Amino acid sequence: MLLKDKVAVITGAASVRGLGFATAKLYAEQGAKVVIIDLNADASQAAAASLGAAHLGLAANVSNEQQVNAAIEQVLGKYGRIDILVNNAGITQPIKLMDIKRENYDAVLDVSLRGTLLMSQAVIPTMRAQQSGSIVCISSVSAQRGGGIFGGPHYSAAKAGVLGLAKAMARELGPDNVRVNCITPGLIQTDITAGKLSDEMKTAILAGIPLNRLGDAQDIARAALFLGSDLSSYSTGITLDVNGGMLI
Numbered sequence: 218m219l220l221k222d223k224v225a226v227i228t229g230a231a232s233v234r235g236l237g238f239a240t241a242k243l244y245a246e247q248g249a250k251v252v253i254i255d256l257n258a259d260a261s262q263a264a265a266a267s268l269g270a271a272h273l274g275l276a277a278n279v280s281n282e283q284q285v286n287a288a289i290e291q292v293l294g295k296y297g298r299i300d301i302l303v304n305n306a307g308i309t310q311p312i313k314l315m316d317i318k319r320e321n322y323d324a325v326l327d328v329s330l331r332g333t334l335l336m337s338q339a340v341i342p343t344m345r346a347q348q349s350g351s352i353v354c355i356s357s358v359s360a361q362r363g364g365g366i367f368g369g370p371h372y373s374a375a376k377a378g379v380l381g382l383a384k385a386m387a388r389e390l391g392p393d394n395v396r397v398n399c400i401t402p403g404l405i406q407t408d409i410t411a412g413k414l415s416d417e418m419k420t421a422i423l424a425g426i427p428l429n430r431l432g433d434a435q436d437i438a439r440a441a442l443f444l445g446s447d448l449s450s451y452s453t454g455i456t457l458d459v460n461g462g463m464l465i
């Protein structure tokens with residue numbers, strides 16, 4: 218078991234078809250105590266309960282500092298430590314550059330970028346005190362390619378911001394043995410993509426994927442296990458592409 222007795226906080230993990238829940242499930246199977254943080258308390262609790270009694274489901278909007286800090290206080294009250302944070306919560310909006318209004322920009326940047334900052338700030342004092350920790354941030358191939366899949370330009374910008382923030386955090390936290398790394402998923406079949414791709418779009422996208430399939434949530438969960446666990450003990454500030462070869 219790679220995560221025996223580790224405490225892992227995963228945001229946006231209540232959606233059972235999503236990348237966060239797949240990661241939560243794999244982490245639980247590997248011995249971690251998992252905390253699922255998502256917008257809806259019932260959904261978070263149900264998702265955590267489905268993994269077993271050792272796990273916890275909490276409600277928080279990751280872009281709300283008060284809610285984030287209250288959730289992390291609850292985690293520390295119950296488990297006393299935090300070993301892994303997976304910044305997974307994110308939203309996308311398939312709109313074009315000139316259609317981006319302030320509210321679109323704010324909504325997308327708030328969840329992915331501000332959420333990653335606030336959640337990380339909330340756990341860092343604990344990880345520093347422990348002199349150990351791993352923060353895994355979910356970016357996107359859209360940050361590297363400038364979209365071209367389903368997110369708008371503001372989504373690409375938010376996810377590129379996550380890459381920069383993660384590297385800066387890795388540099389600053391390295392001396393405290395806190396590692397920070399990113400995963401850049403390609404196109405993965407979850408609720409975020411369901412119904413947003415026509416057959417033509419899918420065919421065109423597959424033509425650009427050497428492995429000739431869309432990803433599934435397990436592909437990302439396994440990468441998150443590598444980065445969250447000691448398997449990646451000498452990696453910090455890296456970007457792990459999990460995209461079927463889309464960038465070759």
Ligand code: NAD
Pocket residue numbers: 228229230231232234235236237254255256277278279280305306307308309328329332355356357358401402403404405406407408409410
């Ligand atoms: P999903 O929509 O299935 O899950 C996202 C979860 O985040 C949902 O449970 C939602 O309730 C939660 N969430 C949204 N806003 C929140 C907030 N403010 N606070 C707390 N939770 C919030 O999406 P997914 O496909 O599993 O995506 C997970 C992550 O992976 C996202 O960051 C997404 O941008 C990224 N990603 C997905 C793909 C893909 O193809 N599916 C590709 C690249 C990157």
